[in-house]
Amino acid sequence: MEFDRPSGRVIAETEDLSARGLFIRTEALLPVGEETEIAVELPDGTQLVLFGRVAHMLTPSAARALGRHPGMGFELVGPDTAARLKLRTHIDSLKTEITSPGLSTTTQVIIVEPVTPLRTRMGRCLESAGFKVTAVANATEALEACAVWRPDAIIAAAEMETMTGVDLAYAMSEHATLSDVPLVLTGEEGDLSRLEAYRAGVRDYIPKPFLDEELVIRVHRVAAPSQPNTNFGLRGSLVDIGLGTLLSLFEFERKSGILLLLRGGEIARVFIAEGKLIKVEVSTGNGAPKERLMRLLDWHDGQFEFSPAAIGGRDEVEVSVTALLLEHARRSDEGKPPIPPRH
Numbered sequence: 001m002e003f004d005r006p007s008g009r010v011i012a013e014t015e016d017l018s019a020r021g022l023f024i025r026t027e028a029l030l031p032v033g034e035e036t037e038i039a040v041e042l043p044d045g046t047q048l049v050l051f052g053r054v055a056h057m058l059t060p061s062a063a064r065a066l067g068r069h070p071g072m073g074f075e076l077v078g079p080d081t082a083a084r085l086k087l088r089t090h091i092d093s094l095k096t097e098i099t100s101p102g103l104s105t106t107t108q109v110i111i112v113e114p115v116t117p118l119r120t121r122m123g124r125c126l127e128s129a130g131f132k133v134t135a136v137a138n139a140t141e142a143l144e145a146c147a148v149w150r151p152d153a154i155i156a157a158a159e160m161e162t163m164t165g166v167d168l169a170y171a172m173s174e175h176a177t178l179s180d181v182p183l184v185l186t187g188e189e190g191d192l193s194r195l196e197a198y199r200a201g202v203r204d205y206i207p208k209p210f211l212d213e214e215l216v217i218r219v220h221r222v223a224a225p226s227q228p229n230t231n232f233g234l235r236g237s238l239v240d241i242g243l244g245t246l247l248s249l250f251e252f253e254r255k256s257g258i259l260l261l262l263r264g265g266e267i268a269r270v271f272i273a274e275g276k277l278i279k280v281e282v283s284t285g286n287g288a289p290k291e292r293l294m295r296l297l298d299w300h301d302g303q304f305e306f307s308p309a310a311i312g313g314r315d316e317v318e319v320s321v322t323a324l325l326l327e328h329a330r331r332s333d334e335g336k337p338p339i340p341p342r343h
Contacts, residue, residue, distance in 0.1 A: 056248035112156035139163035153223035158187030169200035182222035235305035251275040263302030273311040
């Protein structure tokens with residue numbers, strides 16, 4: 001594809017193309033909000049002229065932090081022209097879209113936890129994140145379930161009677177169909193317990209107590225079916241890429257999932273459905289959902305991790321990402337001290 005900049009014509013490419021927009025891989029960036037004509041050549045040689053508005057951008061530094069290509073996300077604007085209709089026909093023929101399908105609901109996991117309340121909590125947590133869950137009380141029941149169907153992952157307590165989590169790991173390693181199934185153990189914090197687990201071939205070890213979102217993130221890493229050229233999850237530092245950029249990216253690509261934010265002793269979770277902000281939870285402070293997000297946008301350090309999941313429920317935020325960022329920018333400008341006159 002080609003588009004114009006003040007410095008001249010730019011030739012670039014994309015593999016992210018949908019009937020709603022496209023992401024152009026380039027370091028020749030335009031300002032967010034700018035509209036331009038985009039000449040597109042489809043793989044079959046069809047030439048299209050589209051009009052797009054820059055919805056978000058990934059600078060080279062932000063792209064490196066996310067493990068992505070730098071470039072710009074464009075939303076298509078204007079009426080349904082003949083070119084737009086041809087693009088839609090092309091997309092329909094491919095039966096694919098830019099949007100990530102998130103975590104497949106066919107991803108099946110077995111939870112092995114002798115404590116009933118914790119087993120129930122873990123099951124509900126993973127089911128709400130899109131996993132199909134079978135929860136049992138001991139390792140023997142888990143192996144019996146595996147004889148019926150092969151799970152995508154097993155999450156087991158390290159301490160169990162008769163057969164421990166490490167015992168289960170060794171039993172799985174000797175089983176023809178279970179030797180490559182990821183096993184995640186949950187147990188007490190401690191280097192010796194963790195080391196013993198990893199020596200037995202355990203894929204991950206989660207110290208107790210743990211947050212629901214941490215469980216989802218860890219299990220998703222080991223259980224999500226891999227797809228070529230697709231990054232379902234994102235994690236990194238807010239120093240490298242700001243929250244506003246992340247939310248713009250999720251809005252444009254219509255992502256669904258939970259964005260976990262950690263800074264010092266503070267924890268926040270932002271629930272996103274099809275790119276729309278649905279709900280926000282914070283460990284400190286209160287106020288309306290929009291005000292909580294405003295405070296989070298002031299975080300310039302800390303860590304983030306995005307876990308794709310099917311998100312439903314009532315929209316508690318009731319404001320778009322774009323409107324939220326514009327209002328935050330306005331408040332920031334109003335809060336700045338006046339610039340002294342030059343003499």
